[in-house]
Amino acid sequence: MSLNPVKRVGEQVAEVLVVHGLADRRAAALEAVEALRRTGLPEPEVRARQYPHELSGGMRQRVLIAIALVAKPRLLVADEPTSALDVTVQRRILDHLDDLTAATGTGVLLITHDLGVAADRADRIVVMAQGRVVEAGTPDEVLGAPREAYTRALLAAAPSLRSARRTPPDRRGTPPREVAEVDGTADAPAQRRGHRAGDAASATPTDLAARPGAPAPPALEARGLAKDFPLPGRGGVLRAVDDVSFAVPRGRTLALVGESGSGKSTTARLVLRLAEPTAGTVHVDGADVTRARGAALRALRRRLQVVQQNPYASLDPRWSVGRIVTEPLRAFGVGDRRSRATRAAELLDLVALPPSALHRRPAELSGGQRQRVAIARALSVRPDIVVLDEPVSALDVSVQAQILDLLAELQRDLDVSYLFISHDLAVVRQVAHDVVVLRHGRVVEHGAVEHVFVQPEHPYTAELLAAIPGSAVRGRARGGER
Numbered sequence: 001m002s003l004n005p006v007k008r009v010g011e012q013v014a015e016v017l018v019v020h021g022l023a024d025r026r027a028a029a030l031e032a033v034e035a036l037r038r039t040g041l042p043e044p045e046v047r048a049r050q051y052p053h054e055l056s057g058g059m060r061q062r063v064l065i066a067i068a069l070v071a072k073p074r075l076l077v078a079d080e081p082t083s084a085l086d087v088t089v090q091r092r093i094l095d096h097l098d099d100l101t102a103a104t105g106t107g108v109l110l111i112t113h114d115l116g117v118a119a120d121r122a123d124r125i126v127v128m129a130q131g132r133v134v135e136a137g138t139p140d141e142v143l144g145a146p147r148e149a150y151t152r153a154l155l156a157a158a159p160s161l162r163s164a165r166r167t168p169p170d171r172r173g174t175p176p177r178e179v180a181e182v183d184g185t186a187d188a189p190a191q192r193r194g195h196r197a198g199d200a201a202s203a204t205p206t207d208l209a210a211r212p213g214a215p216a217p218p219a220l221e222a223r224g225l226a227k228d229f230p231l232p233g234r235g236g237v238l239r240a241v242d243d244v245s246f247a248v249p250r251g252r253t254l255a256l257v258g259e260s261g262s263g264k265s266t267t268a269r270l271v272l273r274l275a276e277p278t279a280g281t282v283h284v285d286g287a288d289v290t291r292a293r294g295a296a297l298r299a300l301r302r303r304l305q306v307v308q309q310n311p312y313a314s315l316d317p318r319w320s321v322g323r324i325v326t327e328p329l330r331a332f333g334v335g336d337r338r339s340r341a342t343r344a345a346e347l348l349d350l351v352a353l354p355p356s357a358l359h360r361r362p363a364e365l366s367g368g369q370r371q372r373v374a375i376a377r378a379l380s381v382r383p384d385i386v387v388l389d390e391p392v393s394a395l396d397v398s399v400q401a402q403i404l405d406l407l408a409e410l411q412r413d414l415d416v417s418y419l420f421i422s423h424d425l426a427v428v429r430q431v432a433h434d435v436v437v438l439r440h441g442r443v444v445e446h447g448a449v450e451h452v453f454v455q456p457e458h459p460y461t462a463e464l465l466a467a468i469p470g471s472a473v474r475g476r477a478r479g480g481e482r
């Protein structure tokens with residue numbers, strides 16, 4: 001189900017009540033605002049009068065949940081209802097689902113790839129693989145003492161159930177690939193991925209920093225970024241991004257985390273120059289992106305690429321993989337047909353896709369394979385910085401782990417910097433070197449991941465960490481290992 005882009009969101013919630021004859025237009029409009037409030041949407045009276053594109057991704061998801069719940073159904077099929085949401089909002093929405101079930105007797109069929117969520121919320125868990133049920137039982141039975149190897153591998157792969165970072169902070173090695181064999185989609189023939197030993201680009205950032213007298217500017221730097229959006233009606237503005245500053249050194253990963261609507265995607269759009277900042281600047285290797293025009297802007301655009309969250313929506317379904325991955329080369333007028341064909345084959349190899357994928361269309365690929373295609377496309381023009389906007393949140397956990405491994409390997413091999421946007425702190429803990437925590441558009445905490453996760457200074461960061469699902473089962477899983 002998706003939202004109608006040309007209708008205000010409040011009307012879309014109210015419509016359900018009107019269509020089912022549960023209320024007249026006036027009462028439905030009031031009830032719609034209440035339904036939006038119950039999902040945790042801030043200022044629901046204002047939001048109800050906005051269009052979907054004016055809301056953040058997480059806010060849109062909450063509108064969809066309000067639409068599903070407003071008519072108080074007997075059974076709710078919730079297919080990954082919170083996977084696009086940050087952990088605190090996730091908890092609020094799932095608490096709301098729990099309350100609703102208790103109050104009205106509504107049954108919930110919760111479909112999730114997040115075992116932490118399943119452990120916290122479900123009365124019964126059914127684990128499926130390739131269309132078959134492999135295990136079923138209570139959360140204690142299934143997660144506390146899993147009988148099947150597949151369930152054990154899923155548990156090991158679940159980021160929210162893992163209590164420590166998979167890799168040491170300064171590693172440039174490959175994280176353990178403990179889950180590759182459970183995927184079954186032949187998503188990642190890891191052993192095919194060659195490491196170019198001796199490649200100059202494989203010098204680590206630590207090596208570069210150690211070189212005397214060469215303090216390179218950060219690959220990416222945002223200084224005092226701000227963005228205002230007009231609010232409907234009363235002529236006010238919403239400051240979506242407020243005085244945001246950070247730097248991403250070469251070959252490092254900075255994560256932007258924060259609750260839904262905190263300004264993560266807007267910051268990314270400003271960095272990519274897809275929106276104009278109200279104030280502040282973005283520098284790439286010391287060059288000001290915000291002031292660049294014409295050829296200089298085109299040159300800078302080449303150095304900054306993006307991978308979007310949803311590999312089902314971000315790839316043109318009519319095109320072959322070969323055409324998709326070389327599209328940026330065509331757009332920037334790089335090479336001729338023959339050199340682009342060679343580059344397409346190289347790119348597939350880089351992201352560990354088989355050469356046969358070249359002529360396939362996105363619909364013939366799995367989610368993980370599609371995300372590999374999106375990564376190959378971003379890397380085609382050899383960018384210095386890749387903005388990864390929730391790159392794994394649409395994927396199930398075992399595939400998530402493979403894509404995160406791939407990103408780490410590519411970073412080590414190509415010395416590329418990542419701006420990694422995520423609401424999922426469990427994922428951030430595994431991949432990022434540094435983290436910026438945003439709240440209401442402002443930076444509330446900024447530091448090295450090991451530091452921020454162990455000793456958060458801001459209560460909001462502590463709250464985000466405490467809300468990571470699966471805390472109950474983390475203890476159980478550890479107990480089970482002994």
Ligand SMILES: Nc1ncnc2c1ncn2[C@@H]1O[C@H](COP(=O)(O)OP(=O)(O)OP(=O)(O)O)[C@@H](O)[C@H]1O
Nearest residue numbers: 054055056057058229240260261262263264265266
């Ligand atoms: N085009 C727009 N017009 C009006 N308001 C907007 C627009 N784009 C974003 N906003 C507002 O800016 C704020 C920040 O949104 P943004 O998409 O950056 O949040 P986010 O942190 O990426 O959230 P999520 O995790 O839910 O995707 C929200 O209040 C949103 O409603």
